[in-house]
Amino acid sequence: EAGVTQFPSHSVIEKGQTVTLRCDPISGHDNLYWYRRVMGKEIKFLLHFVKESKQDESGMPNNRFLAERTGGTYSTLKVQPAELEDSGVYFCASSQERVKGSPLHFGNGTRLTVT
């Protein structure tokens, strides 16, 4: 089966610009998660979709971040306007069931650099 795919792999933008990250989960996975790792720090939870509904968005840093999952398939994460502290690697993950023992399947991540 195809894994979780993320696009783009890298993005370099200037402060104030807008960037949209995309995630295609594994087919059939209802659960989709966004995480972020800022350089040298831990990977932090951003939000969780179950199908097209936001189950938990408590990790979203502020209202400059907007996540959507239209139709319960792929998801986008938009940052508008981008700030320097938004730089980092954004990971998407999916899982089939919300079973606490089931591991998440991660994509390769999008490395975002805001200059």
Added chain:
Amino acid sequence: AQSVAQPEDQVNVAEGNPLTVKCTYSVSGNPYLFWYVQYPNRGLQFLLKYITGDNLVKGSYGFEAEFNKSQTSFHLKKPSALVSDSALYFCAVRDIQTDKLIFGTGTRLQVFP
């Protein structure tokens, strides 16, 4: 609050020697513990997990981890390191209340030939 600590930023080991990457956790209740690995320019790959049962769990690529409840540790181990094991390793605990994965800061493993 649930948390994970990886006290070493980097671990260096010679090829063929045993390796240990340390992880300690703080949770309320029974922990659900995971190890993930990130190879260069790749995503996070699941290595192994502890949910219940035997304290020694075996995972991919010859790795294993030992759950120690009294020491609240879940150290990752491998009897004989390979150069190809060089990567970034993350320990994580699943927050039972919120279902989120809580990660440590990561440990870079460098295996020298």
